[in-house]
Amino acid sequence: MKMMKPYVWLQTSDDSIQQVEQEIAMFCPLICQEIIQKGMGSSKNCAICLPQQVSPAMLSLILDYCRFHQVPGRSNKERKSYDEKFVRIDTERLCELTSAADSLQLKPLVDLTSRALARIIEGKTPEEIRDIFHLPDDLTENVEVEEEHVDDRSVDDLLSFINGNDGGKLNILTILIFVFT
Template identity: 85%
Template sequence: MSNAGFAVAKSEVNPAILGLILDYCRFHQVPGRSNKEHKTFDEKFIRMDTGRLCELTSAADSLQLKPLVDLTSRALARIIEGKTPEEIRETFHIPDDLTENVEVEEEPVDERSVDDLLSFINSADGGM
């Protein structure tokens, strides 16, 4: 990664989240750890409130840490799985941005008969 990319990502990551990312990287860089050790660490690591998990996912994405993005994204997917849109909005504190007073423009309806349309088509193509 270029230094310029890191500078942009660094400015967007708060120190607490950066600390978590460093903990994750330190653990996973140690050679010789088993898959079971990695899995156990990861399961404990992602146990946090949804707001923090979202922030961690965003920071990992900004820093292009694909394994951490994948881990946190799977955790978020498990949180969302099986929930209604209303429950998801409540879980992630997302306002319901749909208003009841939205006017929907209706599609124009062509009220011509089939015969009128065929006559129009046949006259429009110049008798071909």
């Protein structure tokens, strides 16, 4: 019986190729398109080339997620508690996962991980956030210099701005001041 189960061949970013259950892989819209529209993945020679963001480790995580949610008859509570546990991983992997899920167009997982990342950011100081995400602090100098600037546009200017005239022209200054008011 097990042999009958259709499989699909996937190639991850490190060029390794593996076989996974088609039913589960089809959960990802990108893979689904490749199979249905292009007839890919049916053998090792025409394995589906996954996007660069999908490493083998990420693929295995994503398939775990799909495997769980593909089972019918699970209660919302079960699904929710699975999801909660699923995103309890370190921030770096969470970012990788978000990016991989996004490249496979797996929207529910992208929402799940994005929400988890948002929770990490929420209520933290800029310095803390930079530490968590290892961001370069390449703006601080500008802030010091431009601190004294004030947005002196009148409300009318802003209004005409809002109503669509030259709405595209932004400058760094206004944004910075905006943040500090």
